[in-house]
Amino acid sequence: MRFRAAVLHRPGEPLAIETVELGALRPGDALVRIRATSLCHTDLEVIEGQLAYPMPIVLGHEAAGTVEALGPQVQGLAPGDAVVLSWNPHCGHCFYCERDEPILCETYLRLGPKAVPFDGMARLSVSGVPLHNLMFLGSFAEYCVVPAQSAVRVPADIPFDRACLIGCGVMTGFGAATRVARIGYGASALVIGCGAVGLSAVQGARLAGAGRIIALDRDPRKLALAQRLGATDVIDVSSGDALAGIRDLTRGRGADCVFEAAGNAAAFRLSVEAARPGGEIVWLGKVNVDADVTFRWGSLMGEKRIRRSSYGGARPQRDFPLLARAYLDGNLKLDELVSRHIALDEINDGFAALKQGEVVRAVVRFDA
Numbered sequence: 001m002r003f004r005a006a007v008l009h010r011p012g013e014p015l016a017i018e019t020v021e022l023g024a025l026r027p028g029d030a031l032v033r034i035r036a037t038s039l040c041h042t043d044l045e046v047i048e049g050q051l052a053y054p055m056p057i058v059l060g061h062e063a064a065g066t067v068e069a070l071g072p073q074v075q076g077l078a079p080g081d082a083v084v085l086s087w088n089p090h091c092g093h094c095f096y097c098e099r100d101e102p103i104l105c106e107t108y109l110r111l112g113p114k115a116v117p118f119d120g121m122a123r124l125s126v127s128g129v130p131l132h133n134l135m136f137l138g139s140f141a142e143y144c145v146v147p148a149q150s151a152v153r154v155p156a157d158i159p160f161d162r163a164c165l166i167g168c169g170v171m172t173g174f175g176a177a178t179r180v181a182r183i184g185y186g187a188s189a190l191v192i193g194c195g196a197v198g199l200s201a202v203q204g205a206r207l208a209g210a211g212r213i214i215a216l217d218r219d220p221r222k223l224a225l226a227q228r229l230g231a232t233d234v235i236d237v238s239s240g241d242a243l244a245g246i247r248d249l250t251r252g253r254g255a256d257c258v259f260e261a262a263g264n265a266a267a268f269r270l271s272v273e274a275a276r277p278g279g280e281i282v283w284l285g286k287v288n289v290d291a292d293v294t295f296r297w298g299s300l301m302g303e304k305r306i307r308r309s310s311y312g313g314a315r316p317q318r319d320f321p322l323l324a325r326a327y328l329d330g331n332l333k334l335d336e337l338v339s340r341h342i343a344l345d346e347i348n349d350g351f352a353a354l355k356q357g358e359v360v361r362a363v364v365r366f367d368a
Contacts, residue, residue, distance in 0.1 A: 005141030006347050007126055009056045011049030014348045020126045029071030030148040032083060035160035037063035037139040038363045039350050040168055046134065047351060050288055053115050057132040060139030061087040064163035067151060074148040083151040084167045086316035087135035103311050140347060142366060152316045154324040161363045162334040166323045169196035173261060175312020176282045177204025181257045186211035190246060190255035190274055193262030194222035196337055196361050197284050199229055201259040203332060206230030214249055216242060219357060229333050246274045254279060261285050265293045277302030282309055341365050
């Protein structure tokens with residue numbers, strides 16, 4: 001089987017749209033026809049060389065589609081099922097999986113940097129050269145071979161270009177507010193950074209019952225969007241003392257829960273300064289894994305609780321259908337996160353727009 005995919009051959013170069021070849025499906029595989037996949041900053045970090053992965057590689061990890069075919073020994077899925085893809089397959093029996101921490105699965109963490117499936121054998125090739133795939137997916141393609149557990153069934157009536165957002169950014173931000181943090185009814189929540197993850201944290205805080213939700217960014221358009229999605233207050237960090245503004249809105253104490261979703265050193269420092277004594281900080285953004293981030297020691301005191309979360313406490317089989325249903329019921333807003341639809345051939349333009357902050361999410365849509 002042959003189909004088109006966006007292939008990265010070297011960091012710093014544009015993605016190349018090429019015809020790739022699929023080998024035979026192996027036990028546990030699901031072949032998914034990608035109907036929509038969105039562009040995430042993690043993909044951009046690989047393109048720019050900030051995250052090192054073996055090449056050539058097919059990027060993309062925020063996607064939805066339909067099951068096309070199944071390898072041997074797959075149960076619970078059928079061709080035609082509408083699915084959202086999860087980038088966190090796990091073995092189910094290692095030290096961490098047995099402790100209900102699948103994001104730390106030993107097999108997942110060992111093979112993830114190698115960009116190969118759990119059995120170590122590439123499923124795709126281009127011109128005879130094996131292809132790597134990002135985060136066990138590689139969804140910038142017309143089809144994608146994934147571990148069957150990564151193809152999570154969702155209601156068939158959710159549009160694919162909305163459903164794809166659930167698989168990464170929405171789950172991470174929404175889950176941080178509803179699965180990771182302990183937001184009491186009427187509590188104050190601060191969200192630093194209003195990209196897809198931060199805006200999803202805003203929505204999660206709203207549905208968790210927060211009484212005051214403060215959104216912080218430097219882009220007035222994203223702040224206005226945050227208000228539409230549930231923020232009660234917004235602060236433009238470029239217009240003055242953000243910390244003073246946060247304290248003015250929280251009776252001088254700081255926020256009960258702080259979600260950092262900007263991914264820079266200044267935002268990490270602000271997150272601990274802005275949390276009240278006894279408050280909770282959830283770090284969702286990231287900097288280069290080898291970069292240092294420094295803090296004022298006093299900002300870390302006061303019995304504050306800090307937690308890093310990569311996937312919002314996701315249990316995809318449980319959470320993805322719930323998020324899809326929340327959208328269909330009108331409780332979760334996804335339409336507002338889609339800034340632009342593009343074709344696969346326009347993917348490099350989409351990443352340029354993402355880098356410039358022009359879009360929350362650009363979505364590659366594959367027409368039927």
